[in-house]
Amino acid sequence: xxxxxxxxxxxxxxxxxxxxxxxxxxxxxxxxxxxxxxxxxxxxxxxxxxxxxxxxxxxxxxxxxxxxxxxxxxxxxxxxxxxxxxxxxxxxxxxxxxxxxxxxxxxxxxxxxxxxxxxxxxxxxxxxxxxxxxxxxxxxxxxxxxxxxxxxxxxxxxxxxxxxxxxxxxxxxxxxxxxxxxxxxxxxxxxxxxxxxxxxxxxxxxxxxxxxxxxxxxxxxxxxxxxxxxxxxxxxxxxxxxxxxxxxxxxxxxxxxxxxxxxxxxxxxxxxxxxxxxxxxxxxxxxxxxxxxxxxxxxxxxxxxxxxxxxxxxxxxxxxxxxxxxxxxxxxxxxxxxxxxxxxxxxxxxxxxxxxxxxxxxxxxxxxxxxxxxxxxxxxxxxxxxxxxxxxxxxxxxxxxxxxxxxxxxxxxxxxxxxxxxxxxxxxxxxxxxxxxxxxxxxxxxxxxxxxxxxxxxxxxxxxxxxxxxxxxxxxxxxx
Amino acid sequence: xxxxxxxxxxxxxxxxxxxxxxxxxxxxxxxxxxxxxxxxxxxxxxxxxxxxxxxxxxxxxxxxxxxxxxxxxxxxxxxxxxxxxxxxxxxxxxxxxxxxxxxxxxxxxxxxxxxxxxxxxxxxxxxxxxxxxxxxxxxxxx
Numbered sequence: 089x090x091x092x093x094x095x096x097x098x099x100x101x102x103x104x105x106x107x108x109x110x111x112x113x114x115x116x117x118x119x120x121x122x123x124x125x126x127x128x129x130x131x132x133x134x135x136x137x138x139x140x141x142x143x144x145x146x147x148x149x150x151x152x153x154x155x156x157x158x159x160x161x162x163x164x165x166x167x168x169x170x171x172x173x174x175x176x177x178x179x180x181x182x183x184x185x186x187x188x189x190x191x192x193x194x195x196x197x198x199x200x201x202x203x204x205x206x207x208x209x210x211x212x213x214x215x216x217x218x219x220x221x222x223x224x225x226x227x228x229x230x231x232x233x234x235x236x237x238x239x240x241x242x243x244x245x246x247x248x249x250x251x252x253x254x255x256x257x258x259x260x261x262x263x264x265x266x267x268x269x270x271x272x273x274x275x276x277x278x279x280x281x282x283x284x285x286x287x288x289x290x291x292x293x294x295x296x297x298x299x300x301x302x303x304x305x306x307x308x309x310x311x312x313x314x315x316x317x318x319x320x321x322x323x324x325x326x327x328x329x330x331x332x333x334x335x336x337x338x339x340x341x342x343x344x345x346x347x348x349x350x351x352x353x354x355x356x357x358x359x360x361x362x363x364x365x366x367x368x369x370x371x372x373x374x375x376x377x378x379x380x381x382x383x384x385x386x387x388x389x390x391x392x393x394x395x396x397x398x399x400x401x402x403x404x405x406x407x408x409x410x411x412x413x414x415x416x417x418x419x420x421x422x423x424x425x426x427x428x429x430x431x432x433x434x435x436x437x438x439x440x441x442x443x444x445x446x447x448x449x450x451x452x453x454x455x456x457x458x459x460x461x462x463x464x465x466x467x468x469x470x471x472x473x474x475x476x477x478x479x480x481x482x483x484x485x486x487x488x489x490x491x492x493x494x495x496x497x498x499x500x501x502x503x504x505x506x507x508x509x510x511x512x513x514x515x516x517x518x519x520x521x522x523x524x525x526x527x528x529x530x531x532x533x534x535x536x537x538x539x540x541x542x543x544x545x546x547x548x549x550x551x552x553x554x555x556x557x558x559x560x561x562x563x564x565x566x567x568x
Numbered sequence: 569x570x571x572x573x574x575x576x577x578x579x580x581x582x583x584x585x586x587x588x589x590x591x592x593x594x595x596x597x598x599x600x601x602x603x604x605x606x607x608x609x610x611x612x613x614x615x616x617x618x619x620x621x622x623x624x625x626x627x628x629x630x631x632x633x634x635x636x637x638x639x640x641x642x643x644x645x646x647x648x649x650x651x652x653x654x655x656x657x658x659x660x661x662x663x664x665x666x667x668x669x670x671x672x673x674x675x676x677x678x679x680x681x682x683x684x685x686x687x688x689x690x691x692x693x694x695x696x697x698x699x700x701x702x703x704x705x706x707x708x709x710x
């Protein structure tokens with residue numbers, strides 16, 4: 089390996105992948121890549137397996153600095169349970185914060201924890217429990233009582249408290265015998281977001297305890313670097329691209345995986361000039377959502393159920409029945425790759441359904457209401473209409489790009505509705521053909537601008553500009 | 569003493585925002601911590617805000633004449649959501665036409681509001697009543 093090179097490794101649940109990049113002045117370029125099966129019982133084995141493939145002649149046990157970055161989503165990734173107060177307010181913000189820290193939210197509960205919700209938390213075994221609720225100086229009762237309930241439970245992970253500052257002492261007293269990290273309230277004022285302290289706290293807990301728990305400390309000790317959760321690497325890259333590239337001011341990334349569909353957006357959530365009144369919180373400019381029921385393999389069955397209407401419109405009743413057979417076969421063998429044109433078509437529509445719902449759930453809505461001052465537009469959630477570029481990543485979408493198969497994005501959007509989804513109106517599609525974004529994401533924290541430029545170098549634009557016809561509001565009004 | 573939390577907003581599809589801003593400034597200066605939800609606020613939003621902020625009073629404005637429809641059921645919904653003892657104040661142009669205020673007041677008191685104010689009430693008086701009412705609720709709790 090030459091001096092000006094870096095190694096990136098991503099430890100996934102199935103594959104451990106690595107790449108060497110040459111470090112030029114303003115960007116990185118791919119030199120070599122490798123992958124081996126993840127060794128779940130001892131993650132460093134596969135890690136060194138990849139390194140040996142990348143540089144067979146090197147003795148990795150030797151001392152000496154190696155410029156190396158790595159991410160991990162193995163062993164379930166970073167699993168977080170969220171306990172908030174009002175579903176649309178503190179709980180919603182807590183979920184967004186956890187997603188933006190690269191977590192998978194395995195359970196979330198509003199108001200008071202019941203016996204069954206505690207059982208659900210114990211069963212889902214999250215690494216972190218994020219407890220919040222109440223503005224600063226606001227409600228203390230729920231977080232205090234929930235802290236007492238958690239103290240009496242079998243949950244053994246770390247609790248991050250990010251609720252009402254006045255309840256901190258009561259929460260700390262209740263959880264005196266637990267691992268507890270206290271940070272600033274994620275909603276200090278009603279409707280105001282303050283997610284950075286929570287993200288930092290989650291990152292610290294990930295490094296301090298989870299890395300050890302998942303058997304990664306050996307790698308940390310040898311190379312002197314800490315891992316990032318894989319989705320956080322991608323999140324950091326999205327942020328770096330938006331902050332450093334003029335042409336990438338409004339874009340989205342769809343990471344379509346076997347188990348989940350992750351959706352990232354970089355765009356202002358609300359435009360005052362759109363004339364819409366915003367209801368609820370103004371969502372963050374960089375936003376990630378994760379859909380645990382939408383995926384191509386492990387979650388194929390739940391995607392089939394969630395995407396029922398979409399798939400029926402696309403395939404007809406008979407087509408849906410044959411797809412159902414295919415989905416059952418996928419459950420038997422999640423590693424299955426399509427073998428004939430019919431199966432390729434099934435995968436295409438399954439992917440279409442995942443993308444359709446992930447997009448609609450990430451996007452906000454606008455509706456028109458009549459007032460004595462005339463019609464008024466009311467927006468809830470994030471406005472994605474200005475997004476003009478969408479990137480597709482993940483194994484399946486990368487393969488589509490290599491095999492020149494088209495991807496369904498933005499088809500079947502409603503033509504008219506009471507609540508119109510605020511989805512992109514016209515966008516170009518870019519594929520992460522070589523599936524490099526997680527690697528490049530590892531570099532985004534230390535080299536934001538270079539990583540951003542590198543990502544664009546390896547993206548492949550495919551197809552024509554996609555237009556999504558602007559839906560009409562049912563009552564006939566127009567909006568900007 | 570910490571300022572007491574109150575929730576403020578204009579209910580329904582009513583977008584009169586000037587009075588709302590005046591009320592926010594006035595009640596803040598009168599020593600309250602005002603959580604102002606602005607215009608076009610639904611009953612659900614008032615209640616959600618009261619829960620998160622631990623407010624002991626919800627101040628509902630209505631200026632466009634549809635107050636009766638918009639305000640009906642708020643008390644019941646508060647009880648459903650566990651806000652058993654919350655103070656509900658309502659004020660503004662609550663009904664269309666020239667109904668005598670006494671009749672309007674009676675109607676809204678029946679709906680479960682604790683105090684009802686017309687368009688020409690004195691804000692100092694409202695603030696004074698609010699302080700008193702909150703105090704007597706606290707005493708009752710103790």
